[in-house]
Amino acid sequence: MGTMSEEIVFKVLKESGKPLKSAEIAEIAGIDKKEVDKAIKNLKKGGKIISPKRCYYAPAE
Incomplete structure (x- = not known):
């Protein structure tokens, strides 16, 4: 993936279960x-x- 921040942001979004x-x-x-x-x-x-x-943002899957 990209930067550390990108990984963290993606992880937070995935784990939140909502936008x-x-x-x-x-x-x-x-x-x-x-x-x-x-x-x-x-x-x-x-x-x-x-x-x-x-x-609002959410994972693309």
Whole structure:
């Protein structure tokens, strides 16, 4: 996969079982929201995650 942040963000999303906002992901993961936003952008580009509704993210499976 990509960076450490991307792996953490993906793991948080997978384990949550529901779509989350980037601020929620940052809080759960304990990483900076800017890092989370960057990771989300890369994960979306790579098709790993989707955005089921505006500002919410979920794994693509």
